Amino acid sequence: MHLETSRLRLREMTTADLPPLRAILQDDEAMSAYEGAFDEAMTLSWLDGMQRRYREDGFGLWAVDLRSTGAMIGQCGLTTQRIMDAEVLEVGYLFNRAHWHRGYAVEAARAAQRYAFAELGADRLWAQVRDTNIASMNVAIRLGMTVRGRFTKHYRGVDMPHLAFAVDRGDAEPH
Template sequence: MILRTSRLDLREMTEDDLPALRAILQDAETMTAYEGAFDEEMVQAWLHRMRDRYRDDGFGMWAVVLRESGEMIGQCGPTVQHILDEDVLEVGYLFNRAHWHRGYATEAAAAVRDHVFRALGADRLFAQVRDMNVASMNVAIRLGMTVRGRFVKNYRGVDMPHLAFAIDAPPTGREHGVSAAPPERRRER
């Protein structure tokens, strides 16, 4: 277990997650922003790429499991992506269509956002969203992100316009020599 929210557990994906991963990546409507459903080879490559990221980076898209049922309903996590001409940390989220419109993407992505700032010490977190994907834009906005630029990503032979959403890490108070300890403790010193 990497992260836990009120309804969800996030953990590394395994080979056992392939059926749930196929249900997401091989659904044409879910994969509209990727120019259509993945074939079996692409699903296998996706899982292997995530597992390589766990090993090499210490993170990647994690399985999102609905605690109530134990079902993997999506994936969400940080990855290194090339956005606006630099390599940055990005939060990705992709859920089984049967579980859309229940707040799971926002819940999981908010946990990832907080983890990236707290545990990884990042200064900024991005979300790359295809310019026609309104649902993903809404998740980014709910995370407190704003549009920082536009770029084109070529994927599967198609030029796809994207928006670069981002949020900066909250101030810790240390930037100006102020202690991050609670006010009561600062007065005791």
């Protein structure tokens, strides 16, 4: 799997990506929607889980590299998730804080969205967003998503109200 946008390249993560992955997953601010920084064991298990998804599903959250430098600055991609009692396809995005506010999340997520509709033949793409995560909501809105429902996730011992955003294939803007 290999996707390119004007500034970014999306590809599968490997263990060589652990240093930039730690810079995201072990950062309290980047992980505030996930109730704070992961420790090393959670980081290794996250990468392991993504690699299992690549093998079993053919997709997962991919590494996002800056084409200009080759540096990995984030993760973005597709995962299957259970949202409001249904198995659905979700777009996810997490970026290194040093690279926020430059449009990278929307650029990468649009590439993942195109892949979901064009290559996987999905009819609908979802994003589950914690109700405190305005940045993530704005990315979902940029993808043409609207709010389809609300639900509570129980994660790391905390009840987290979430909004379920989604966009249907025909309604996604052409990019």
